[in-house]
Amino acid sequence: MAWEVRSRNGIWLPQIEWHLDAHRPARRAIITHAHSDHVARHGEAICTSRTARLIAARGASPGQKVRNLDFNESVAITPMATAKLVPAGHVLGSAQVLIEHSDFGRLLYTGDFKTRPSRTVENCARPAADVLIMETTFARPHYVFPPAEKTMQRAIAFCRDTLAAGEIPVLLGYSLGRSQEILSHLAGAGLDIMLHPRVEAVTRVYEEIGYSFPSYTSLAPLMASGHVIIAPQQALKSELFEAISPIRTAVLTGWALDEQTHYRSRTDAAFPLSDHADYPELLAFVEAVQPQRIFTVHGFATEFAADLRSRGWDAWALGRTNQLELGF
Ligand SMILES: [Zn+2]
Numbered sequence: 001m002a003w004e005v006r007s008r009n010g011i012w013l014p015q016i017e018w019h020l021d022a023h024r025p026a027r028r029a030i031i032t033h034a035h036s037d038h039v040a041r042h043g044e045a046i047c048t049s050r051t052a053r054l055i056a057a058r059g060a061s062p063g064q065k066v067r068n069l070d071f072n073e074s075v076a077i078t079p080m081a082t083a084k085l086v087p088a089g090h091v092l093g094s095a096q097v098l099i100e101h102s103d104f105g106r107l108l109y110t111g112d113f114k115t116r117p118s119r120t121v122e123n124c125a126r127p128a129a130d131v132l133i134m135e136t137t138f139a140r141p142h143y144v145f146p147p148a149e150k151t152m153q154r155a156i157a158f159c160r161d162t163l164a165a166g167e168i169p170v171l172l173g174y175s176l177g178r179s180q181e182i183l184s185h186l187a188g189a190g191l192d193i194m195l196h197p198r199v200e201a202v203t204r205v206y207e208e209i210g211y212s213f214p215s216y217t218s219l220a221p222l223m224a225s226g227h228v229i230i231a232p233q234q235a236l237k238s239e240l241f242e243a244i245s246p247i248r249t250a251v252l253t254g255w256a257l258d259e260q261t262h263y264r265s266r267t268d269a270a271f272p273l274s275d276h277a278d279y280p281e282l283l284a285f286v287e288a289v290q291p292q293r294i295f296t297v298h299g300f301a302t303e304f305a306a307d308l309r310s311r312g313w314d315a316w317a318l319g320r321t322n323q324l325e326l327g328f
Pocket of ligand 1: 033035090112
């Protein structure tokens with residue numbers, strides 16, 4: 001008897017009738033973290049207490065019946081299976097799902113994850129499992145992220161140059177996770193910082209949980225001159241930004257390792273800061289988990305599964321491409 005794994009509204013495990021990271025409302029789903037593409041209002045939902053707080057702070061709800069777990073706390077999800085959430089190192093509260101079934105063995109689903117330690121996230125766990133379902137967003141050999149300190153030194157230099165030129169530097173990153181990491185790295189840089197309201201709301205939750213940051217104020221467009229602004233990228237098009245000029249923008253994203261990223265994102269600069277695992281981390285993670293079978297999802301899933309097979313692993317991409325690969 002082996003685990004059955006399908007790509008349907010997130011990951012669907014038909015034998016136990018639970019979804020993982022369903023993006024549409026499902027009867028029963030485990031939510032790995034609070035990024036909006038992983039959250040929907042389910043019948044029954046399981047997530048970490050931290051993720052639940054972040055979902056609430058963003059004005060959403062994980063489900064009608066919600067079970068909040070601490071990391072490593074085990075809960076029965078069927079008479080035959082238990083689930084445990086272990087840290088994923090992606091954003092605050094983010095979890096991998098470890099399911100133990102008395103017939104099928106241990107299944108680990110990484111959700112979005114990163115093994116490099118960072119300032120504002122719990123350290124990623126690497127439990128052993130029989131079946132591994134892993135995200136492969138940056139699963140190509142050229143994605144090797146430089147240390148965050150080095151990247152943020154470049155971002156800080158960009159801010160100083162921009163201020164010296166009489167312009168307002170705007171650092172762009174997701175309001176949950178990336179922004180707090182950016183803010184944390186600005187400590188000691190002697191810059192005056194303003195946060196976009198969406199970034200500020202999430203940062204407050206981090207502070208309530210015990211993380212500390214350099215001081216900041218709320219984004220006030222008419223007072224913005226002389227400040228560094230941290231904002232989500234979509235906010236640039238909002239009314240709030242109409243009164244803020246002249247600005248110089250930098251996006252912080254893993255995609256910055258690809259040339260042209262700042263053209264494509266229509267920003268003045270791009271720096272490689274990511275909350276996902278890079279290629280060497282993905283390979284090292286597989287070695288640590290030692291699974292008998294691997295399923296890949298997101299990004300370069302097909303390519304990475306083939307890469308893993310060439311290294312002797314039993315690995316397959318989940319989804320439609322998989323069927324082509326298997327020759328169905
Ligand atoms: Zn995410």
